[in-house]
Amino acid sequence: MTLLLRLPALAAAISLLTTAAPAAQPKAGTVAKADAELAAAKKQVTEAQHKLTESQKDLQKAEAAHAPAVAKLQRERQKATQEHGAKLGLFQAIAERDALHRQTSTVFDSVVTAFKGSSEYKSAAEAAAKASEQLKAVREDESLAEAKKAQLTSEHSATIRRPAELERARLDADPKLLEARQREGEAAKKVAALQPQVTKAVESDPDVVAALKHEREAAPRITKAREDVAHAQKELATAQATLARETKQHADAQQKNAKKPKK
Numbered sequence: 451m452t453l454l455l456r457l458p459a460l461a462a463a464i465s466l467l468t469t470a471a472p473a474a475q476p477k478a479g480t481v482a483k484a485d486a487e488l489a490a491a492k493k494q495v496t497e498a499q500h501k502l503t504e505s506q507k508d509l510q511k512a513e514a515a516h517a518p519a520v521a522k523l524q525r526e527r528q529k530a531t532q533e534h535g536a537k538l539g540l541f542q543a544i545a546e547r548d549a550l551h552r553q554t555s556t557v558f559d560s561v562v563t564a565f566k567g568s569s570e571y572k573s574a575a576e577a578a579a580k581a582s583e584q585l586k587a588v589r590e591d592e593s594l595a596e597a598k599k600a601q602l603t604s605e606h607s608a609t610i611r612r613p614a615e616l617e618r619a620r621l622d623a624d625p626k627l628l629e630a631r632q633r634e635g636e637a638a639k640k641v642a643a644l645q646p647q648v649t650k651a652v653e654s655d656p657d658v659v660a661a662l663k664h665e666r667e668a669a670p671r672i673t674k675a676r677e678d679v680a681h682a683q684k685e686l687a688t689a690q691a692t693l694a695r696e697t698k699q700h701a702d703a704q705q706k707n708a709k710k711p712k713k
Contacts, residue, residue: 484703491696498689502682509675516672519665526661534651540644547637554630561627565620574613581609
């Protein structure tokens with residue numbers, strides 16, 4: 451009879467212990483959740499790294515497929531340039547311009563050499579050398595007033611520039627050099643006028659048109675592959691940031707759980 455009276459009390463005590471047990475381990479549950487989230491973050495990084503690797507491989511394949519098309523287009527353009535450039539007289543015009551340029555250079559050097567041997571130039575050069583020394587002294591003279599220093603600096607600088615000014619004036623006035631420069635300028639204008647004609651003929655050449663079409667057909671694949679790589683890089687960066695956050699939260703959860711009093 452006594453045992454029967456005690457049974458309800460015993461059952462109530464067991465029920466109370468059973469109900470209280472889950473509430474006594476909240477930290478362990480937090481650690482388990484952190485474990486799961488950390489594992490998911492690691493998996494996300496692994497998947498993102500794999501996706502980036504595959505995207506980079508696809509880009510390499512696209513570039514490898516595109517390279518021959520680019521090379522062929524360059525070859526066809528070069529071949530067409532040689533053909534149409536010869537037909538339209540571009541190369542002959544370039545040769546004439548270059549020959550006239552050499553003639554101009556020869557006349558130029560001759561005029562300069564003759565002028566630098568003249569008494570006018572030698573006198574100006576000697577004066578410029580003296581002025582250069584005097585200008586150095588003026589700049590180092592701390593006793594001179596600023597106004598006087600500025601005046602002397604201007605005068606000496608003008609003397610220093612004089613040889614170059616005389617030389618330029620002589621070159622600009624020399625009739626042979628003027629004629630040579632005019633011929634060279636006309637030849638250069640001829641070349642400039644022919645170049646766009648040749649370019650138009652090259653781009654209209656059937657072989658170039660066909661090669662350009664092939665190159666443009668291969669190009670979008672590279673564009674798409676580059677976009678995929680950029681997207682994969684962003685996804686990996688996001689996954690790595692998530693992993694860093696979950697790693698910290700996991701460490702915090704473990705630390706809190708370790709501080710929990712043992713019961």
